[in-house]
Every structure is written in C-alpha cells, then in structure tokens.
Amino acid sequence: MDYLYYAKEYLMNTYNHLPVVFTHGKGCKLYDVSNKEYLDFTSGIGVMALGRGNEKWIKAVEDQLEKLAHTSNIVLNVPILELAKKLTEISNMSKVFFCNSGTEANEGAIKLARKYSFEKYGKGRNTIITLNRSFHGRTMAALEATGEEELHKYFYPFPEGFKHTDITVEALEEAVDPSVCAIMIEAVQGEGGVNPLSSEFVHKVFEISEKKDILVICDEIQCGLGRTGKLYGFNNYNVHPDIISVAKALGGGLPMGAVLCNEKLKNTFKYGDHGSTFGGNPVCAAGAIEVLNEIADESFLKGVADKGKFIKEFFKNKSFKNIKEVRGIGLMVGIEIKGEASEVQKKIFEKGLLVLTAGKNNVVRLLPPLVVSKEELEKGLNIIYEVIESM
The missing domain is CATH 3.40.640.10 (Type I PLP-dependent aspartate aminotransferase-like (Major domain))
Incomplete structure (x- = not known):
C-alpha cells in the first residue's frame, strides 16, 4: 500500500512531510511501515514528554x-x-x-x-x-x-x-x-x-x-x-x-x-x-x-536539567565550522547553523534521527522526550554534529 501516495492525493498541502509513515513507537524510538527504527528528538513537537508507550x-x-x-x-x-x-x-x-x-x-x-x-x-x-x-x-x-x-x-x-x-x-x-x-x-x-x-x-x-x-x-x-x-x-x-x-x-x-x-x-x-x-x-x-x-517530581525535573547540561557539554567540547551557536534551556535546544536547517533535517533523517527546524530555517531544533537517556542523547548528538559539520 502506497501511503505516501495517499498523503499526496488526500491531504491538504499544509505540511512538508518527511517521506516516512510511522506505525508504532516505544520510549524515544519510532518504527515505520517497514519496521525501520528511528530515534526521535522531536517528541511530536514537544507533546510526547514521557515518550511512547508509557x-x-x-x-x-x-x-x-x-x-x-x-x-x-x-x-x-x-x-x-x-x-x-x-x-x-x-x-x-x-x-x-x-x-x-x-x-x-x-x-x-x-x-x-x-x-x-x-x-x-x-x-x-x-x-x-x-x-x-x-x-x-x-x-x-x-x-x-x-x-x-x-x-x-x-x-x-x-x-x-x-x-x-x-x-x-x-x-x-x-x-x-x-x-x-x-x-x-x-x-x-x-x-x-x-x-x-x-x-x-x-x-x-x-x-x-x-x-x-x-x-x-x-x-x-x-x-x-x-x-x-x-x-x-x-x-x-x-x-x-x-x-x-x-x-x-x-x-x-x-x-x-x-x-x-x-x-x-x-x-x-x-x-x-x-x-x-x-x-x-x-x-x-x-x-x-x-x-x-x-x-512534577523534583527528581524528574533535575534529570531533565542534567540532560540539558549534557547537551551543552557535548557541544562545548567540539570545534565548529558550520555551527554558529547552541542555545536553549534543558531539553529545548536550538543549533543555529550556516546553511538551511531543512536540508540538514533531511540528511539527519536519512541516518535514522528525527529533528525539527525553527527560526528563519537556520536553526536545528531539538525537543526530545523528557525521558530520553544520555546514551540516546549522545547517539543522536553525534549524528547531528557529523551531518552539520560535513555540509
């Protein structure tokens, strides 16, 4: 069944969809119609704070x-x-x-x-x-x-x-x-x-x-x-x-x-x-x-803050040629780049990671589920860094 054809044929043209149709998810992972796994740093634009399948x-x-x-x-x-x-x-x-x-x-x-x-x-x-x-x-x-x-x-x-x-x-x-x-x-x-x-x-x-x-x-x-x-x-x-x-x-x-x-x-x-x-x-x-x-639990909120610090530390220890600034608080992060964020988003998607864009199409935006692990963060951040710096 060609679901992407259905999208083109029956949905109004309000979204520039990435070429994927998801069927299920667990935690910070999503799976498409062919059961390919993706790491999700969007949480449905900040909705799935607890991930999927809580x-x-x-x-x-x-x-x-x-x-x-x-x-x-x-x-x-x-x-x-x-x-x-x-x-x-x-x-x-x-x-x-x-x-x-x-x-x-x-x-x-x-x-x-x-x-x-x-x-x-x-x-x-x-x-x-x-x-x-x-x-x-x-x-x-x-x-x-x-x-x-x-x-x-x-x-x-x-x-x-x-x-x-x-x-x-x-x-x-x-x-x-x-x-x-x-x-x-x-x-x-x-x-x-x-x-x-x-x-x-x-x-x-x-x-x-x-x-x-x-x-x-x-x-x-x-x-x-x-x-x-x-x-x-x-x-x-x-x-x-x-x-x-x-x-x-x-x-x-x-x-x-x-x-x-x-x-x-x-x-x-x-x-x-x-x-x-x-x-x-x-x-x-x-x-x-x-x-x-x-x-609302204080230990949960502290964990989110710690993960935010982890992201900042990751980028602090890197050298950049295409990244202008990394900003945000906690697990709400923007990576301002030299180039078009939508193009970076597509290349990151090809490597099995979902991210968002923001600003004047010059910011790669990260809103991972608040339950994301540091191991998942590190895996995703390495993909993001490598794609941006190879532009």
Missing part, C-alpha cells in the same frame, strides 16, 4: 475509556476535577479552564485578559503586547498575536488589539501606553529559533506590569511542563505571571490545553463568557494526571 499513562487512558469517554460541559466528571486540583496547586494558580490545544489556550488567555481590563477600566484598554519572533498559534487572534509577519500574509484582516515589539527594554517601554491590558511572552521562544529571553528583559516586563496593572501572560505551551528542567519556563527567572497557557505535553499524546489564572482573575469569566465542547474530556484528563504525576 504504561501508567496507557492504563489510565484505557481504564477511563471503559468508564466514560465524554460528557459535556453542562455536567462534571471525576478526572477533570482531579486534574484541575492537581494542575492549579502545582502551578501555584487559582483556577483553570480546559480546552483542546495550545492556540485555543492562548485564545482563552487573550479573552480573559481583555475581560479583566474591561471590567476594571472600561473600553479602550484592550491592546496585548507580544514579541517579535514569537509564536502563539494558528487561529486568527493567536496568529495575529504571533510576531512573525511571514505567517500573516494571505489571511487579512485580523482581529485588532495587538502590538508586536522588539525584545529590548527600550522597545518594550516605548510600546506600553494606556491602551495596553497585557503582555504575552514565551520564556523560551520555540518556533522563533529557540531564543531564551534575557533575565533583564523578563524582569522589566514584570516591573512595568506591576506598576501599571498590566497582566502578564506566559505562553508555556512549548517551554512549559518540564521542558526546561523546571515545571515552567518562567520558573527559570523567579517570576510568576497572572495567566499561564499550557498544552502539548499536558495530554501526553491526546489533545488538551489549559488556561490558568491567579487569584485576582479567578472570577473574571462568568457563565457563557467562554466554552469548549471537548474541553475537559475525561479520557484526556486521565492521561494528563499521569503526565503531571511524573513530570
């Missing part, structure tokens, strides 16, 4: 499937209530709204920020500042929030009320005016090139916000839930936002997103302000509980 996650999902697959948002179910308690407590937040994806989580965060400002200050205070090189999703408001003009073409007009700024203290201060109700940041910009924000810039965001009652939204969809060796990316800066958006790793492979708010926002949304038919699905929630049980 037995506790599978059991939780299977057990819940047998009990109750779906209700609706006019009634409650046990897994979503247990998840709400666990997620808000470990996040040090007050309340949570569940949805299906990262872009939906950011849409919810945008609505929550604007509702808070409208109730407190009235009309005209609804602008949200976001950063150049940011990525916040593909729906219309989240796409306009994204600070990548290349992604905006073809889709005008967008919803109003967003302002993009350079990632400097001076640009931020200039962007803030009486119309601003929130600032949205990623502690580490993933799609934009794996760019950790500077400590000076992050603290200026929070300083300005505190003075002017501007909300801080931290988009933790890619850099959150253990990816940087901390529960959230912003934990690396010793700050705490008003709103957190999460998704990707939360469901462990099932679609799930969430918006968390602090105490001052806990009663902002009223009945009918927001909703989601599948948000809070009991099967997704059962899986998410098992994800949090594992990644």
